[in-house]
Amino acid sequence: MAAATFSRWALAALGLGSLAAFGPPTKPNPPQQGVGINLANLDKSVSPCQDFYHYANGNWLKNNPIPAAETRWGAFNELGDRNQAIEKRILEKAAADARTAKAGTNEQKVGDFYAAAMDSMGIEQAGLKYLQPRLDRIKSLQNLADVQQYIADPKSYGAGWYGFGVGQDSKNSTQYAVQLRQGGLGLGDRDYYLKDDARSRQVRMAYKAYMSSIFQLLGDAPSLAATNADAVLALETKMAQASRSRVDLRDRLKNYTKVPVAQAAQDYPNLNLPLRLKADGLTSAQDVIIGQPEYLAAVNNLLANTPIADEQQYFRWHLVEGVTSALPKAYGDASFRFTQVLTGAKQQQPRWKRALRATDGALGEAFGQLYVDQAFTPAAKARAKEMVENLRKAYAERIMATDWMSPATKKEAIEKLNAFAVKIGYPDKWKDYSKLKITRQSALENLFATAEWREQDNLSKFGKPIDRGEWGMTPPTVNAYYNSSMNEIVFPAGILQPPFYDPKADDAVNYGGIGAVIGHEMTHGFDDQGRRSDAKGNLRDWWTKEDNDKFNAKADMVGKQYDAFTPLDSVHVNGKLTMGENLADLGGITIAYNAFQKTQQAKAKKSIDGFTPNQRFFLAYAQIWRANQRPEAVRQQVQTDPHSPGQFRTNGPLMNMPEFYQAFGCKEGDKMTRATADRSRIW
Missing domain, CATH: 1.10.1380.10 (Neutral endopeptidase , domain2)
Structure with missing residues (x-):
């Protein structure tokens, strides 16, 4: 997902990337045969207490090689592909209808932009004419x-x-x-x-x-x-x-x-x-x-x-x-x-995927309106909102239960938590593209036109009230983010799908999936950088010196843990670069677990498919991070990406959680079990 401060330059990630969240029913009736966790993905030749990531995902990793046009393949990609199949149908219909659509409508602009991007012959014939x-x-x-x-x-x-x-x-x-x-x-x-x-x-x-x-x-x-x-x-x-x-x-x-x-x-x-x-x-x-x-x-x-x-x-x-x-x-x-x-990619992405991404990047909210009409219901939005509030309550309890934070800092932390603005699915008010002219004549001219429109859209904000309805991601995006200056958590419709949220699955699956994502974005408000903003989004030091020192000591311990992780020989995770995301992962899974304990399923302790509710919770969390990745892409990620590779986003947080040890019977000396003095838990 991504925690972010926005400007015209880019989305500066402070959070993590992920997928689904319609939100579960209030009082689910857990089925006896599980939904949402694919048991065929498990590799039971691996002990869950030695390497939980490969225990939960080992067979999937063996059976899902990276497609030639991809640099990684995992749960995010699978969901992205499903979303893109919907988006492709929308765009092809829009392109067919654009010739008869009223000029200036979103349908005309989206359809003509995509059609021009797909017109390889026209692009070849134009050569450098428009450049x-x-x-x-x-x-x-x-x-x-x-x-x-x-x-x-x-x-x-x-x-x-x-x-x-x-x-x-x-x-x-x-x-x-x-x-x-x-x-x-x-x-x-x-x-x-x-x-x-x-x-x-x-x-x-x-x-x-x-x-x-x-x-x-x-x-x-x-x-x-x-x-x-x-x-x-x-x-x-x-x-x-x-x-x-x-x-x-x-x-x-x-x-x-x-x-x-x-x-x-x-x-x-x-x-x-x-x-x-x-x-x-x-x-x-x-x-x-x-x-x-x-x-x-x-x-x-x-x-x-x-x-x-x-x-x-x-x-x-x-x-x-x-x-x-x-x-x-x-x-x-x-x-x-x-x-x-x-x-390390072996093949170029097919043209339709490249054209789709270009359309989403250029006309994200015009295209997004067409997408949510087909892929996201008001009921799904309401259920996701309900789950966010459950996580907010659990977070408040964790803040108040901390033994290292003073009452004064706790008071401000609760104020900030309660002030979180929540955006789910799509904007309440869509961007106005009326001044943007798009035609089928030239894909290149369309790119220049949208770049100039974005520039003017950004510059026109100066002197106006803050637009708190603005979004930093488009509705089809498979991701989420926290924006510190707005003090908001945002979950596009694209991420609110299985395996992150499955309306047919039990609470354990949904809290281990989208619950951990929600908790992750909330934790970005309290990670090593997000915590520096107050409830109003202002960069202000609201911590006592003693609390600040205690937090930093705990965060430094997490940094050292991740410094020791090696996805490839001689390649180490950078614990300082990934600090915010690692803290958000640890906080997210902790808060989601505590929220899950309040559900009927967790209290009943009834097994499904041979796994207890708590075991299913941790399996769901591990399975959202499954991915194969090319060595070149791993090296690029370690150098440039604030997120750790997937196996460490799974094992790293769980190695600090006694609740995980208890769920799977892990003992002292197991690789997934850290000695008490070496564990880090902030929330």
Whole structure:
């Protein structure tokens, strides 16, 4: 799922990713034959007390190899595929109906966007027709003033250099603020540029080859293309050297510096901030929030000292790299060759899946309205809401029962918990796409049009009241998130499906699945970063010093536990990078277990399929994390993803839970059993 602070740049994950939640009936009548746990997935040759992940999923892992077009295959992918089958039918019908649909309607826009994305012949015939005017503009840049104008223009696509946008002020959650932060790198992580290990060198070589291929497709001779690729890589390496690591970026306080506009303009004159604010309609801004001052200082110097020819190559590259899906096949093939090195994928995704993702990304809420009409009922939403409230009550009990937190901090924690806003399924108010023009004529022009619409949508927020109805994910998304500045937990309709929630299954299955997901997102409000915001979403220290120290000691213990996990030889999980997600996993399963104990099924203690209710609860939790993953994708995840690999999201939390030991009869000395002094439990 994902805990997040939103801006135009991206969704910055503070949570986890997952699937389903319609919510169970209030008083279920447990069946004797189980539903929701596939016993064929179990590998009973493995002891649950030695490796519960492989006990619960071993046979599934053996029998479900990774499809050639995938980099991992697991419960998330299975649900995603089922959702995509529904989405494909919707999109194909929308594309067929769009020719007769009223111009400007969501049906017309969704249908024409998808149809244009699927029109491979039309894309080939268009060639660079719709791209050339933008390439010509880049070619016309002659000096720093031209570059500043290009970066400032909200219609410039892929201008890069640094992140800029309007987002909620972390220390004043009732206002939007102009924000600047590091950005502009083509590779997924700064360490790919800076490390000298074999894997990093391989990625850099593949990246340079990718850039060279694109430059040749744009008409450069091979030698010139290689020279231009070297120039871009050298420039981005300098940016990477000034960038903070992913671990450092997690510290919300250290990545917040508010300064007057005049001071920022003086500190970074080569950014020409007054020009940027004017071009973006933000001249009334009095202050700006700087995320990483040292990065902007480096960019300030680079803008003035980088040869214009090199800056042009940087702009060319980022313009084209972001739209290869809407260019002739050779561009997409070059992109995929690089993806293969990063992730180990063997085949490119079929065109319809790529077009589907593009439609969801461009017109998510227009498409989402069509999706929820078929895939999510008001009754499902109501049942999910009921389950959230059950988890909220259980969390309050756990907070009050802690023996390490003072009454003063408990009081604020309960206030924050009670203030959680809950969003389920889809927005109450949909985005207005009336100013966005979509046609079948050009998939590329549609991409540019939606990018410009998103830009204006973001910039237009400044000076307005906070839009607390806004969503950071689209309805079909198989995920969930916590947003600290809004103090909200959000569960899109796409995640509210089996195996996370199954209306036919017993409570043990649903609390072990979606219950743990709900608890996870709630816990993000109290993880090492989320806990720094108060009930109103403001970045404020509401902890006593003693409670703060006790929390940090417990969190550090979790970090050390995950540092020791090795998904591959010589590859260790980064306990600091994954800290928030690991704490949320541990808290989520703990709260879900306590909520489950209040159900009729847990109290009756009646076995189903030979497993007690508590055993079924833990099996359901383990089975949502089942996944096979390519080694390249594992390495990429460990370096760039704040989530731990699936086996550690299962075993890691359970190794700290005496309730798990009791459920499966685990004894001291078993691998799944930690000594009392080595266990960590916060909630």
